[in-house]
Amino acid sequence: MSNSDRVDSQKAPEPVGLYPHARRVGNLLFLSGVGPRERGSKKIPGVELDAQGNIVSYDIETQTHSVFRNVRYILEEAGSSWDRLVDVTVYLTDMKKDFPTYNRLWAEYFKDVPTPPCRTTLGITALPTPIAIELKCLATIGD
Template structure:
């Protein structure tokens, strides 16, 4: 089985790629950011009159990115507990890691996937966090 997943309850992809791809019982999620699936806004972002990012709220972005990952998982037939590996990209490791780490711990209380967190200089849109995930989907009985 090699299925492409487009999740109607997640924000549209910002490029030519699916939300996820299932190969056998493995599910590979494309990078998931914190944009709202309703209006494509980025929770917590404050922009000036010229549209330049002035500030952002990493906690608001964390809540939304976790909700978006959950939406892609559910559209794929997977659950939050099925996550095996999470790679997290932060654009400001020094200032955002503590708040992100607290939010992560609140969302991963019962399951503990492997995790890697990377500090990067930029993402394709004005977001401060993006997740890349791998999950396993239980075989149907």
């Protein structure tokens, strides 16, 4: 790999715009925003949409598991891993309702990581696709 490489996962959902899943710069891996969509389909785990594509209902727990799985896919395909995450920015569309569930799942996923990543959680009004959560991550890679 060169000093600045594009990473395109074969398992994570396709980006919704002109950007890579991640970029490696030196020993750092910068991930683009990662949501819960599934690769190769318009299916969003834990989301029920109406005929116009508006969210009718959603399950933040299902979406969070899916987002974490997609982040893992990108990390592993780039040569990094879950325990090498350094910083995570979390975007939630309903902070009041979803933060307690998200926070509980975070604790479960990182309970065996000696030094969990730093985290910032933001409540926002909307995301580019009909999802309730997105993660922006920074990890280390290599030695």
